[in-house]
Amino acid sequence: MSGSEQPSEALAGPAAGIAEGYAFEGATLELGALLWDGVCHPDAPVRIPLAVLNRHGLVAGATGTGKTKTLQLIAEQLSANGVPVFLADIKGDVSGISVPGADGEKVRERAAQVGQEWRATGFPSEFYGLGGTGPGIPVRATVTGFGPVLLSKVLQLNQTQEQSLGLIFHYADSKGLELDDLKDLRAVVAFLVSDVGRPELKEIGGLSTATAGVILRALTAFEQGGAGAFFGQPEFDTAEFLRTAPDGRGIVSVLELPSVGDRPQLFSTFLMWMLADLYNGLPEVGDLDRPKLVFFFDEAHLLFKGASKAFLESITQTVRLIRSKGVGVFFVTQTPKDVPADVLGQLGNRVQHALRAFTPDDAKALKATVRTFPNSPYDLEEVLTGLGTGEAVVTVLSERGAPTPVAVARLRAPESLMGPVDAEVLAAAVRDSPLSGRYAQAVDRESAYEKLAAREAAAEAGGAAGTGAAAEGPVVPPERPAGPARTGARAPKEEPSLVEQVVGSGMFKSLTRSIGTQLGREISRSLFGTARRRR
CATH class of the missing domain: 3.40.50.300 (P-loop containing nucleotide triphosphate hydrolases)
Incomplete structure (x- = not known):
C-alpha cells in the first residue's frame, strides 16, 4: 500500500x-x-x-x-x-x-x-x-478511598472473603481508623482477630482467623508485586x-x-x-x-x-x-x-x-x-x-x-x-x-496503624490492672514497617470517645479530601467500591 x-x-x-x-x-x-x-x-x-x-x-x-x-x-x-x-x-x-x-x-x-x-x-x-x-508526579490512592469491592477483585478473594473484608472496612470507618496504606489495613486485620479485638467485630458478623490469614497473605503478595507504593497520602x-x-x-x-x-x-x-x-x-x-x-x-x-x-x-x-x-x-x-x-x-x-x-x-x-x-x-x-x-x-x-x-x-x-x-x-x-x-512529598500521617499502636502503648502503660485504652488494644508488630518519615504522630494518651475519634480524625477535618463519614463512604462505594473525594 x-x-x-x-x-x-x-x-x-x-x-x-x-x-x-x-x-x-x-x-x-x-x-x-x-x-x-x-x-x-x-x-x-x-x-x-x-x-x-x-x-x-x-x-x-x-x-x-x-x-x-x-x-x-x-x-x-x-x-x-x-x-x-x-x-x-x-x-x-x-x-x-x-x-x-x-x-x-x-x-x-x-x-x-x-x-x-x-x-x-x-x-x-x-x-x-x-x-x-x-x-513524574506521584499518583497515590488511600486504601479507604480504594474501597473493599475493588480491593477484593485485585486480591482475587472469594465471596466470603470479600464480605469479611467489607466488615473490616466497616469497622475501620465506624472507629475513625483511616486506612491510608497497606500497613494500616494489616494492623486492623491483626487487631480484629486478636483476643482484645475479636469481641468488637463479633457484634457485626465476626472474622475467622482462617479468612484473616487469607487476606493477610493476599496483601503480602499484592505488596510484593509493587502495589504498596500506590497506596498512601496525599x-x-x-x-x-x-x-x-x-x-x-x-x-x-x-x-x-x-x-x-x-x-x-x-x-x-x-x-x-x-x-x-x-x-x-x-x-x-x-x-x-x-x-x-x-x-x-x-x-x-x-x-x-x-x-x-x-x-x-x-x-x-x-x-x-x-x-x-x-x-x-x-x-x-x-x-x-x-x-x-x-x-x-x-x-x-x-x-x-x-x-x-x-x-x-x-x-x-x-x-x-x-x-x-x-x-x-x-x-x-x-x-x-x-x-x-x-x-x-x-x-x-x-x-x-x-x-x-x-x-x-x-x-x-x-x-x-x-x-x-x-x-x-x-x-x-x-x-x-x-x-x-x-x-510530590509522601505523607505518613497518624492513621489506623499509629492509632492502634498508641492504644497498645497505653494498655502496656496501664499495667496489669488495665485501662480504658487497654480494652481496645491490638496486637502490634514490635517494629514499625519501613516507610516514609512520619508526620503528625501523637504521643500515647487516653483513648478518646468514638465521637471524639471521628470528629478529631484527619479524615473528618479534611472534608475537601474525603467524604468523612461512614454513611457517606459506604454510599459512595455502592457503585464501584471507591470512596469519592473532591477538593
Whole structure:
C-alpha cells in the first residue's frame, strides 16, 4: 500500500461511497486520506467525529506499524479541541507530545500526500508516576478511598472473603481508623482477630482467623508485586485529569510507566481505581458535542493477561457505563484478540494497522480480525498484511452512531516530537508543575496503624490492672514497617470517645479530601467500591 506516490484521481464507484461515509457535519479529528488501488486521495479525508470519542476505540497492529504515532495524532487533536487526554506510557516514548516535532523531508512528504498543513507544535502536558515509581508526579490512592469491592477483585478473594473484608472496612470507618496504606489495613486485620479485638467485630458478623490469614497473605503478595507504593497520602484527585490549559487546550496527562511493564497487577489496579473513581465523581451527561476526557492505554494486553474474572467483569462494566459520563477509553495493543470479547464489543472506533501472518497462530488471528470489521469492498486479509507504516484500516461511528464504511487510510504525521523527551526536560517539567507541591512529598500521617499502636502503648502503660485504652488494644508488630518519615504522630494518651475519634480524625477535618463519614463512604462505594473525594 505504501509504494505508490501517484497523484490523486477522481473517485468513483465503491471508493466514492467510502469517501462519502466520512463527510461529517460537526467537528472532527483528521486521521488521514483515503487509499484506493494504491493511490492516496488527499481530497478524500478519513475523519472521526469529535462527538463519538466517548464511544471508545481500539488502535491495533503489529510492532513497528505506527500505533503509538496514531495514538499521538489523535491525542494532539483532542487537546487542540479543548479535550483533556490521559496517556498511559508503558514504553516511555510518548512524552514528546509536550514539545514541538522535528521538521524533515519525511514529514513534509507525508503531509503533502495526505493534504496536511503540518506545523511543529507541542501540547500542554503533565507527567505522572504510580506512587513515586519512575519519573513524574506521584499518583497515590488511600486504601479507604480504594474501597473493599475493588480491593477484593485485585486480591482475587472469594465471596466470603470479600464480605469479611467489607466488615473490616466497616469497622475501620465506624472507629475513625483511616486506612491510608497497606500497613494500616494489616494492623486492623491483626487487631480484629486478636483476643482484645475479636469481641468488637463479633457484634457485626465476626472474622475467622482462617479468612484473616487469607487476606493477610493476599496483601503480602499484592505488596510484593509493587502495589504498596500506590497506596498512601496525599491521595490523588482524579479531577486533575480534567484540566485545561490557560489557552483553552486540553492538558495531556502522561503516566510514565516504563518501570512497571513487568508488574501488570500494579497497572491494572491503578486502572480499576482511576476509572471507578472518575465514574463516581462525574455527573451523567449523555452524548456531548465533545468528550470531557479520553484515555489511551498503550500495551493494553498487560491489563488483561492473567486477569481474574472479577477484574474483567469490572472493566467491562466500567467501560460500558462511563460513556454516559462523557469519558472515552481507547485500548492500544497488537491484535484485537488481546482485548476480551465483552470489552471489544464496547469499542465503536477502530484503527487497525498492519498484521503479520508468519505462523499458523498469526494467520488465525488475522482471520479473526477481519471478521470483526463490517463488510467492505477491500480484501482485508490481503490489505492488512500489506499496509505500510503509518497506514491503517479504519472504521468509526458516524454522528448518528452507525459504523462508517471500512476505509484504508494513509495517516497524518503528529506535530509534536515523535519520541521521548530528554530526562532533564522531563524532570524540569515535573519540578515546575503546579501539582508538584501538592502531591510530590509522601505523607505518613497518624492513621489506623499509629492509632492502634498508641492504644497498645497505653494498655502496656496501664499495667496489669488495665485501662480504658487497654480494652481496645491490638496486637502490634514490635517494629514499625519501613516507610516514609512520619508526620503528625501523637504521643500515647487516653483513648478518646468514638465521637471524639471521628470528629478529631484527619479524615473528618479534611472534608475537601474525603467524604468523612461512614454513611457517606459506604454510599459512595455502592457503585464501584471507591470512596469519592473532591477538593
